[in-house]
Amino acid sequence: MDTARIKDWTSFHEVCKEAMGFPDFYGMNMDAWIDRLTYLDKEDEMSKFVLSKAEMLLQIEVTKTEEFKSRVPEIFDALVECSAFVNRRYVTHYQHP
Numbered sequence: 001m002d003t004a005r006i007k008d009w010t011s012f013h014e015v016c017k018e019a020m021g022f023p024d025f026y027g028m029n030m031d032a033w034i035d036r037l038t039y040l041d042k043e044d045e046m047s048k049f050v051l052s053k054a055e056m057l058l059q060i061e062v063t064k065t066e067e068f069k070s071r072v073p074e075i076f077d078a079l080v081e082c083s084a085f086v087n088r089r090y091v092t093h094y095q096h097p
Contacts, residue, residue: 001060003068012075019060030082037086 001019006012013028022036062068062079069076 001062003062003064006068006072006075008072009075012072012079030078034082034086034089037083038089 001015003015005015010028013026013033016022016033017026017028020036026032026036060083065076
């Protein structure tokens with residue numbers, strides 16, 4: 001994920017939409033972001049990634065993190081927090097189907 005292009009919330013969601021292959025109707029908010037990443041095991045064409053149950057991991061490479069955090073700390077913190085939330089939700093779902 002090219003963080004150099006992220007200047008505000010709109011550009012954050014545009015970068016994520018492009019990197020993850022989210023659909024045109026992606027909600028461009030963190031609730032929609034969480035939903036899209038939570039259900040990567042579904043073949044619903046909501047992302048260009050589909051994980052098998054054996055994979056259970058999508059590694060997102062975030063470039064230039066120090067600059068990103070310095071430039072837009074609120075967005076950086078939200079990305080970390082929401083990524084952790086998605087991971088917890090995903091693990092809980094597969095540990096307790």
